[in-house]
Amino acid sequence: MTTLVLGGTGTVGSRIARLLAASSIPALIASRSGDNPTASPNTTTARGVPFDWEKRETWPNPFEEAARTAREEGREQAAGIKSVYLVAPPPTTTTPDTMADVMMDFVDFARARGARRFVLQSASAIEAGGPAMGKVHAYLRELGTRGEVDWAVLRPSWFQQNLSEHEAHVRSIRDESKIYSATGDGKIPWVSADDIAAVAVEVLTRKAPPNTEFLVLGPELLSYNEVAGILSKVLGRRIVHVDLSSAEYAKRREQAGMPENYANMLHSLDTAVKFGSENRTNDVVLSMTGVAPRRFLELAEAVKSVWEPAAAAA
Ligand SMILES: NC(=O)c1ccc[n+]([C@@H]2O[C@H](COP(=O)([O-])OP(=O)(O)OC[C@H]3O[C@@H](n4cnc5c(N)ncnc54)[C@H](OP(=O)(O)O)[C@@H]3O)[C@@H](O)[C@H]2O)c1
The missing domain is CATH 3.40.50.720 (NAD(P)-binding Rossmann-like Domain)
Known part of the structure; x- marks a missing residue:
């Protein structure tokens, strides 16, 4: 079927x-x-x-x-x-x-x-x-x-691909060498969309009914500062994490034309991260798919051209 x-x-x-x-x-x-x-x-x-x-x-x-x-x-x-x-x-x-x-x-x-x-x-x-x-x-x-x-x-948890596929992040990394968030030093177990999809296929198609929830987390905890550090190494230029205040965060979202309720939700998520809400990892990807979850470095190396200034002209 x-x-x-x-x-x-x-x-x-x-x-x-x-x-x-x-x-x-x-x-x-x-x-x-x-x-x-x-x-x-x-x-x-x-x-x-x-x-x-x-x-x-x-x-x-x-x-x-x-x-x-x-x-x-x-x-x-x-x-x-x-x-x-x-x-x-x-x-x-x-x-x-x-x-x-x-x-x-x-x-x-x-x-x-x-x-x-x-x-x-x-x-x-x-x-x-x-x-x-x-x-x-x-x-x-x-x-x-x-x-x-x-x-x-x-x-x-947060998708690794937010950095490589979401327009706002791609543009700021490519054009300003900056990543904006309001997460401070808060850590996130960034997960690959490929791994989420692999877990989804397993639960969509396996014979036994899953009948439960799965916290799908990546293999390592990285703050935005650490993500910026990885991007700096991969791209060979300095990428900086700009830690925004609440007011600055709201202003950026407003300028991007985001609906207010969505902007508020994203802001509360960033604040929660700042205070440790995502500070956890698990083995769900490995246990569900038999394959170790991908690290952010692998994605960054595979798609680095999206953050190269030349990508804007293409
Ligand atoms: N990004 C993260 O870090 C993160 C982390 C955890 C959870 N999530 C959750 O993941 C979800 C987003 O997943 P995603 O990023 O894989 O999705 P996505 O890339 O935003 O894709 C949304 C899909 O919905 C379709 N769509 C848009 N408007 C539609 C409409 N009116 N009717 C039918 N289809 C419509 C789009 O195709 P068309 O435009 O062609 O219709 C597209 O296929 C959200 O619920 C988010 O909260 C995201």
């Missing part, structure tokens, strides 16, 4: 899609564009499908596409979507809690169409029952307790 990857063109979702395609596991990759990031020549294994959280008329699309593909391939007995990867879209017009309500509605919509397993991407900073994805987490756990779904919640 098919695995549905919502947010399948995103940082983690696109990596999940590529891993599923590489294992020839039938997957539908949903996003507003309906693009297929796997570049798989085998389009029966991985297909893009248009889906918009905010346009409910698009919600049936993946289920109709799964049924159509199964008919074409003569496997009507396995026509449905069995597992769903859920990730919230970036906060834009809706508040995080409104989005959680929409996501829970979609869980019910998908269950009514035969989906059994739900894997939610939440965050290390959000407990079950907490705000935003914390509500969806608690809902899946409750449904699981009643035996109505199989579930897993991934709670990754």
